[in-house]
Amino acid sequence: MISRAAALAALMFLTSPLAAAPETAPAASLRPVARTLVEATLVEAPDPAPVTATATGALDRPKARPATLDAALGSPDSGERRGDIPAFVPEPAAREIALRVAFAARSPLAIPLSLRPSPRSRAIVEKALAIRRERARGAVCGDPDLQGSVVGAVPGRISGCGIDEAIKLRSVSGLKLSTRATIDCPTARALKTWVERSVKPAVGTTGGGVSGLRVAASYACRSRNNQPGAKISEHAKGRAIDIAAIRLNDGSEISVLGDWGSGSEGRILRRLHSGACGPFGTVLGPDSDAFHKDHFHFDTARYRAGSYCR
Numbered sequence: 001m002i003s004r005a006a007a008l009a010a011l012m013f014l015t016s017p018l019a020a021a022p023e024t025a026p027a028a029s030l031r032p033v034a035r036t037l038v039e040a041t042l043v044e045a046p047d048p049a050p051v052t053a054t055a056t057g058a059l060d061r062p063k064a065r066p067a068t069l070d071a072a073l074g075s076p077d078s079g080e081r082r083g084d085i086p087a088f089v090p091e092p093a094a095r096e097i098a099l100r101v102a103f104a105a106r107s108p109l110a111i112p113l114s115l116r117p118s119p120r121s122r123a124i125v126e127k128a129l130a131i132r133r134e135r136a137r138g139a140v141c142g143d144p145d146l147q148g149s150v151v152g153a154v155p156g157r158i159s160g161c162g163i164d165e166a167i168k169l170r171s172v173s174g175l176k177l178s179t180r181a182t183i184d185c186p187t188a189r190a191l192k193t194w195v196e197r198s199v200k201p202a203v204g205t206t207g208g209g210v211s212g213l214r215v216a217a218s219y220a221c222r223s224r225n226n227q228p229g230a231k232i233s234e235h236a237k238g239r240a241i242d243i244a245a246i247r248l249n250d251g252s253e254i255s256v257l258g259d260w261g262s263g264s265e266g267r268i269l270r271r272l273h274s275g276a277c278g279p280f281g282t283v284l285g286p287d288s289d290a291f292h293k294d295h296f297h298f299d300t301a302r303y304r305a306g307s308y309c310r
């Protein structure tokens with residue numbers, strides 16, 4: 001225990017500003033140039049260590065002082081600290097490495113020397129670019145999260161029906177639609193907002209997470225609720241989508257018809273219903289009328305009074 005405390009104290013001292021070289025010292029010292037034999041004899045060497053001449057007549061380069069940290073930290077087995085803080089302070093990079101090596105030798109949990117990351121291989125880069133191209137190709141409304149195809153103008157059979165710029169939406173933020181939805185871009189964007197702000201957080205990991213949406217209806221040239229004499233529906237303008245269920249990764253679903261008002265699935269559906277209020281101008285569910293007991297109706301018609309949610 002003593003040796004570990006001493007080791008820690010020494011480590012802290014070495015990494016502290018106190019241990020840094022004095023201000024006059026250079027930031028990084030160069031490797032010393034080998035002295036000639038003549039120079040060596042002229043210099044008053046404070047180090048009594050013998051110098052050895054090589055065959056070329058030059059002197060050996062000074063060796064890096066080994067185990068500087070070991071000297072400061074003491075051996076893990078010795079149970080005591082050996083020596084004082086060394087006067088020699090290695091340059092920052094060398095000290096960093098020495099510290100890590102010393103630390104790694106003492107703790108099995110320490111991260112060993114980390115290698116410089118290697119550049120990504122060409123294959124990985126190409127794969128990523130291919131995915132990006134694929135997403136860009138299927139993107140509609142200028143958003144890669146909205147995947148589908150551009151339809152363009154959809155003429156209505158009767159006055160009041162039709163869409164100026166329609167798309168067929170295949171998936172939204174990675175969630176597959178059970179049938180492609182013919183809608184306009186503002187409605188597709190509202191659906192994305194609902195999926196990201198409400199569906200994904202509300203479902204969470206239930207059933208392995210949400211995988212898709214069961215779409216009951218999108219574009220249809222008809223009156224509201226198919227009632228004769230009623231006003232034309234927002235569905236007839238491409239501004240509405242009906243969602244019957246949330247599909248989950250385990251193959252099950254949370255359905256408006258089966259789960260509204262009961263259990264944890266019912267609570268999720270409540271959150272999805274209220275979360276749609278805002279992104280969409282009109283939100284209708286089982287509590288609104290008998291026509292909506294098996295699906296949510298969402299549309300982007302805007303009212304002066306704000307969103308209408310029942």
Ligand SMILES: [Zn+2]
Pocket residue numbers: 217235240241242296297298
């Ligand atoms: Zn509807």
